[in-house]
Amino acid sequence: MSDNTNPHTSSVAHGDGSAHGEDHAHGDTASHGTRGSYLKGFFLSAFLTAVPFWAVMTGAFKDPSTAVLVVMLFAVIQIVVHMIYFLHMTTKSEGGWTMMALIFTIILVVITLAGSIWVMFHLNSNMMPMANMADMG
Amino acid sequence: MSAQTIKQDDGTPVSFYVEDEHDHPEGGSTMLGFWMYLMSDCLIFAVLFATYGVLGNSYAGGPGPRELFELPLVAVNTAMLLFSSITYGFAMLAMDEGKVRTMQAWLVMTGLFGLAFLSIELYEFSTLIHEGAGPTRSAFLSSFFVLVGTHGLHVTMGLVWLVTLMVQVGRHGLIAANKRRLLCLSMFWHFLDVIWIGVFTFVYLMGMLR
Numbered sequence: 299m300s301d302n303t304n305p306h307t308s309s310v311a312h313g314d315g316s317a318h319g320e321d322h323a324h325g326d327t328a329s330h331g332t333r334g335s336y337l338k339g340f341f342l343s344a345f346l347t348a349v350p351f352w353a354v355m356t357g358a359f360k361d362p363s364t365a366v367l368v369v370m371l372f373a374v375i376q377i378v379v380h381m382i383y384f385l386h387m388t389t390k391s392e393g394g395w396t397m398m399a400l401i402f403t404i405i406l407v408v409i410t411l412a413g414s415i416w417v418m419f420h421l422n423s424n425m426m427p428m429a430n431m432a433d434m435g
Numbered sequence: 436m437s438a439q440t441i442k443q444d445d446g447t448p449v450s451f452y453v454e455d456e457h458d459h460p461e462g463g464s465t466m467l468g469f470w471m472y473l474m475s476d477c478l479i480f481a482v483l484f485a486t487y488g489v490l491g492n493s494y495a496g497g498p499g500p501r502e503l504f505e506l507p508l509v510a511v512n513t514a515m516l517l518f519s520s521i522t523y524g525f526a527m528l529a530m531d532e533g534k535v536r537t538m539q540a541w542l543v544m545t546g547l548f549g550l551a552f553l554s555i556e557l558y559e560f561s562t563l564i565h566e567g568a569g570p571t572r573s574a575f576l577s578s579f580f581v582l583v584g585t586h587g588l589h590v591t592m593g594l595v596w597l598v599t600l601m602v603q604v605g606r607h608g609l610i611a612a613n614k615r616r617l618l619c620l621s622m623f624w625h626f627l628d629v630i631w632i633g634v635f636t637f638v639y640l641m642g643m644l645r
Contacts, residue, residue, distance in 0.1 A: 395470075
């Protein structure tokens with residue numbers, strides 16, 4: 299391999315190398331958003347909180363399972379809004395490692411939640427029957 | 436970075452570079468490390484949510500969510516936490532601009548909102564316990580108190596941390612180390628708000644729909 303094809307050999311690239319060090323200031327120089335983005339996130343969150351509270355408190359949905367779906371949908375959207383506007387999540391921060399950690403965590407959380415509820419769903423039906431079973435609610 | 440050259444068997448030189456570990460600024464990897472901590476904290480909450488999901492229907496003949504929860508109170512509580520998140524955000528903006536006084540004022544506001552949140556939560560807990568719906572009443576209430584209580588404990592620790600950092604900033608000003616600490620607490624505080632979305636949705640709102 300010829301030396302010239304290696305970008306690290308040219309003086310320009312060497313300048314890149316030192317800039318590289320600055321890029322790796324790891325978060326200390328990361329953007330913290332602007333007043334506008336914080337306010338946008340805040341009003342979005344306020345709306346996304348108010349709607350499910352309103353829906354449940356007024357009983358806007360006749361069908362409870364529809365209400366559950368709507369409430370959960372709003373929660374998921376609000377979590378994403380918080381991640382973007384308050385926690386400043388991007389795919390690029392820390393060279394993508396925060397996003398990797400987040401995705402890994404989401405996978406573990408889904409396994410934990412879905413797995414527990416799935417496995418434990420018949421928790422009570424497999425219990426030993428008791429003599430006073432009929433008395434119990 | 437240093438260049439080295441060796442000769443291959445056929446005599447053509449091969450250059451390669453021994454890349455030294457480039458200098459990291461002090462605390463350079465703190466933010467990523469702190470994010471890892473938050474993700475592990477996230478798993479703690481996932482387990483507690485799963486516990487609540489499994490045990491949340493076991494009332495043992497005791498009161499259920501509909502009799503116990505007061506949604507207006509929870510709504511006020513949610514607002515407190517959301518306000519504290521935005522005031523912390525404004526504190527960080529003031530920090531970027533180097534305005535120490537403004538930043539501290541926003542931090543005080545954040546602390547007060549956090550304190551209001553905790554007070555309302557403690558009021559709710561004490562009301563429940565006085566109504567005979569303490570953590571020992573049923574599996575539902577045990578898992579409820581553990582989940583919501585763990586979140587409350589995190590907020591308490593966040594408040595202790597907030598006061599500590601305000602003292603630090605008061606003594607040493609906005610030095611790089613303090614900025615880094617404030618950014619970590621910022622992530623922690625916003626993260627708690629994210630967990631609270633799960634709590635008010637999964638525990639309170641869906642509890643009322645059951």
